[in-house]
Amino acid sequence: MSKYLLNKFLFMVDRDPELVERYRDEPRELVAWWEAEHANTVLNCHTGEASTWLRFDDVEREALATHDHVKLFELGAHPFLTLTLFIALFERDNTEPLEYQKSYGARLAHFSMPYPDIAT
Amino acid sequence: MASIVAVIASTHHPFYYRASTATGEDRPPFADEWTRKILAFRETLTRARPDVLVMVGSDHFHQLWLDNMPQFLVGKAPFYDANWYNEEREFGLPRMLLKGQEDLSGHILRAGLDAGFDLAFSNELRIDHSITCPIITLRPEADLPIVPIYTNIFAPPLPQPKRFVQLGQTIREIVESWPSHLRVAVIGTGHLSLELGGPRQFGPHGPDPEFDRRAVEWIANGDLDGCLREVTLDSLHSPGNATHGFMDFMLMMGVAGAGVKADYVDTLDLFHTMEAYFTWYPNGAPA
Numbered sequence: 001m002s003k004y005l006l007n008k009f010l011f012m013v014d015r016d017p018e019l020v021e022r023y024r025d026e027p028r029e030l031v032a033w034w035e036a037e038h039a040n041t042v043l044n045c046h047t048g049e050a051s052t053w054l055r056f057d058d059v060e061r062e063a064l065a066t067h068d069h070v071k072l073f074e075l076g077a078h079p080f081l082t083l084t085l086f087i088a089l090f091e092r093d094n095t096e097p098l099e100y101q102k103s104y105g106a107r108l109a110h111f112s113m114p115y116p117d118i119a120t
Numbered sequence: 121m122a123s124i125v126a127v128i129a130s131t132h133h134p135f136y137y138r139a140s141t142a143t144g145e146d147r148p149p150f151a152d153e154w155t156r157k158i159l160a161f162r163e164t165l166t167r168a169r170p171d172v173l174v175m176v177g178s179d180h181f182h183q184l185w186l187d188n189m190p191q192f193l194v195g196k197a198p199f200y201d202a203n204w205y206n207e208e209r210e211f212g213l214p215r216m217l218l219k220g221q222e223d224l225s226g227h228i229l230r231a232g233l234d235a236g237f238d239l240a241f242s243n244e245l246r247i248d249h250s251i252t253c254p255i256i257t258l259r260p261e262a263d264l265p266i267v268p269i270y271t272n273i274f275a276p277p278l279p280q281p282k283r284f285v286q287l288g289q290t291i292r293e294i295v296e297s298w299p300s301h302l303r304v305a306v307i308g309t310g311h312l313s314l315e316l317g318g319p320r321q322f323g324p325h326g327p328d329p330e331f332d333r334r335a336v337e338w339i340a341n342g343d344l345d346g347c348l349r350e351v352t353l354d355s356l357h358s359p360g361n362a363t364h365g366f367m368d369f370m371l372m373m374g375v376a377g378a379g380v381k382a383d384y385v386d387t388l389d390l391f392h393t394m395e396a397y398f399t400w401y402p403n404g405a406p407a
Contacts, residue, residue: 079317108319
């Protein structure tokens with residue numbers, strides 16, 4: 001299991017407007033493409049050096065492919081990264097202020113302290 | 121030597137800019153009171169007539185990332201571009217450009233290293249809302265040179281709370297030993313109880329009003345002993361999963377000094393989180 005790689009996906013998609021839209025519209029395809037093309041990118045390297053060992057396990061891949069933010073929380077993905085990206089994906093559908101943000105919290109109501117560990 | 125003319129600690133609420141500039145139906149009901157409080161808070165900095173701002177904040181996974189994460193980092197650059205695409209998207213924050221005070225950055229780095237803090241540095245730093253929010257609230261002209269200092273309150277493992285306090289105390293000594301006649305304000309932002317991406321987020325108040333009440337008391341009274349006795353890396357999980365940002369308030373208590381009461385204290389109970397504003401005048405309140 002790689003909390004780091006989950007976070008890396010959320011981090012890289014969140015900062016790219018085109019990827020945000022692709023993730024909203026076609027999450028499964030975007031996750032597969034990103035894992036194949038970018039999971040091993042070393043972010044501070046401007047040439048072709050890349051890592052060789054990073055991949056999602058099946059549970060992680062499925063959580064991302066189904067926009068399952070509750071599972072991502074359970075897996076220990078960084079809650080700030082998940083929240084920020086998911087607001088970008090779904091806040092636009094709000095019919096009243098903070099509607100998505102509140103329902104996002106409500107879907108996590110079954111978690112009690114301590115929350116899943118987010119240390120990487 | 122330089123003088124510290126004001127020490128300021130506050131929350132950094134990214135929704136202030138949008139709330140305070142909204143008009144008509146878009147203007148939220150709390151915007152007028154919030155703006156009044158911010159204008160009064162701003163006056164506490166204006167009165168101190170600063171020349172330079174040391175700005176303590178925390179990058180929110182914008183430039184600093186898990187492949188290379190510093191615990192404490194000092195910017196040393198002639199300019200700092202500011203705010204990020206996802207902050208424009210979510211909060212409506214404007215792009216900004218701030219001048220840097222490189223001489224003070226260099227002094228803080230050298231003296232900090234010599235004082236036992238192995239500070240990271242950056243010569244090209246794009247800063248985020250933890251520093252631009254207090255610029256917007258306290259100095260919207262954005263005309264003073266800054267030294268940004270980032271702390272890691274975000275990506276565990278984190279430094280211990282006492283380390284934040286010690287860094288604040290050291291920053292105080294270092295700035296006061298800067299061979300300059302300039303007037304420096306040290307401004308830092310953090311959080312009271314806060315939940316982000318968890319079940320307690322976006323409630324009618326902050327997730328733990330009792331923690332907020334005690335935290336405001338600790339800060340207003342400079343009660344570092346009481347605060348350090350109760351606050352640990354573990355204990356900060358329970359008021360809300362993003363409450364480790366409170367350690368930047370503890371850093372600012374270190375700058376202000378143990379047992380030193382704040383000269384100005386104000387709070388605002390908002391949805392999601394409580395706002396809190398503190399100012400100390402180390403050389404006495406300006407006339």
